[in-house]
Amino acid sequence: MAEPRPSRRQTPFFLGLALILATLPLGWFVFLRTSPPPPPPPPPPVVAPDVAPVVEKALELELTEVTGTVEVKSGDGSWRKAAVGMALRRHDQVRTDDGSYAVLIGGEAVEFRMDPGTEVSVEDLTKSVSRLLLANGMATAIVRPGVRHTFEVKAAQSDAVATLQQGGVFTMSNNGAGTVAVGTREGEVTLVGQGKVVIVRAGQQSIVRPGHAPSEPSQVPTSLLLKVDWPVDRTRRERELLVKGQTTPGSRVEVNAVRVTADADGRFERKVKLKEGANTVDVRAVGVGRLEQRDRAEVVVDTRAPSMKTDTDIWNQAHDDPQ
Template identity: 55%
Template sequence: MAGSQNVRRQAPFLLGLALILAALPIGYFVFLREPPPPPVRVPPPPPVVEVPAPSKPVQLSLQKVEGTVEVRRGGGAWAAAQAGEALHPTDAVRTQDSSSAVIIGDEEVEVLMGAGTEVSVDSLTDELSRVLLETGMATATVRPGKRHTFEVKAANSDALARTTAGTFTMSNDGAGTVAVGAREGEVTFLGRGKVVIVRAGQQSVVTPTSGGPSEPAPVPTSLLRKVAWPDGRRNQRRIKISGEVVPGSRLQVGGQHFYPGPDGKFERIVELKEGENFVQLRASSVGGTEQEEGHYFKVDTSPPKKLKVDLPWGNSSAPPAPTQTESP
């Protein structure tokens, strides 16, 4: 009996001891074991940044050459131009009388050079191209959608025309008279601190004595205001033609181009040939208007023929000359 009582007394102790021993691993894992390291977070890959391709400047080249066209590299000598030649800044192109050339800038710009025109390349970038019109008349076409600005600056003047889409013509006499006419779209025309917008069918002119470009006006339908022709029958081979045209116009006579004064007045000496001559005067405007007027001249510079006079007393068959008798 005493033994069974001792067992019963020890039973709670043994049970508690068993519980304590059983709880030791749980306590270790709960309180003493180091917590597991946090999960490693892999950072997401950086976003892919598309690097734009480096921009390229517009490439100019000669695509069409008719007549006598010359090119000059930098400050070198003039040489015969060939279609397909590339043009770089400081290069220049000029056309002689009865000649023309077309300059292409990728698919964005086209410049048509008329006869007696000189153009040099000033700047070429991906966003802006600029050429310098030394003298003559040039027509520029800038195609839309390329976000490219094209400028034509006049030499010996601060006049400048620019557009991002359209067709315009600039004329420069090389002495400060510059005209701009728009055929498509619109063009910004600057000079002497003044800015005007020239729209299709309009033109504007700046002269050395004006305060800037004139207010844009419709392209005139008539250019020759008056022309003074000399008499048609001549005994000299030189004649003088004078008159007045719309300021900013360009004139041509005898295959040669020239410009009137800032007020439109002009004088021109023309050489004629012996015999029949037809002299044609042509006027052109930046708006595309052309007008012609001509006159016939007959030149005879041969000396007058000598007159032969037969005196009656010099002929033996003629009656004798009368004699004078004295009266008594």
């Protein structure tokens, strides 16, 4: 017997039930699904911490050798006696007296050797740069091999500036009146003056005269000029002698160990006090090529009045003389 077909009244029921079942997932998604949490707020912007600018530590020049009379002046203070171990900083000054020497060391990078009668002030000191002002005299700057360091020496009363980068050795002189000389022993030195730049290589020297640019570098001569105008008569009645002469421009001159200023042409003069009897007058010249020349003379001083001969002395001398 066949199953009875559903009645027409049941058909709407099933259609409604099917619609309800079909809409259940949509209702759950719309009404019952838990809303996702809101997105987290964006992180605050990263602010870089304040970083202080890197400042190079100041370098100190230490006095490692002091011979004779050497003085130091700090800032605006007064000159005081120097001693081994003293540290020189920016704006400090140091000077050597006649016959005195000083050596300054800056860490493992630089060395500065001061001749007698030399004055220097410290302009700037860092690990990478040393700047000094040579007021007068002569000094030698040394930068150790393999060290990246700039050594700059400016001459007072002149616009001449000598600069050595990396390793090398050079000597600079300044007569304090605008005559400057530079001699290089190792490396290459840049010398600037009156808008002109020259490169002074090892074994060369250059001279700057007042109001002039540096001369073209030339080889350091094998001998140093020194000519002294000694008096013809070396026996004198005066206890004073004017010593005059000429040397290579830019050289350091000493008369009896006292520094004498030579002019732009190398001419110099100095009055020397003499004692009764025999005197040795010594003249010494040192060039920026570290060549040295000396000249000396023996001068006798006799200030005693000539003896007055009486008539008897003249009569006796006439009879004593052979006919």
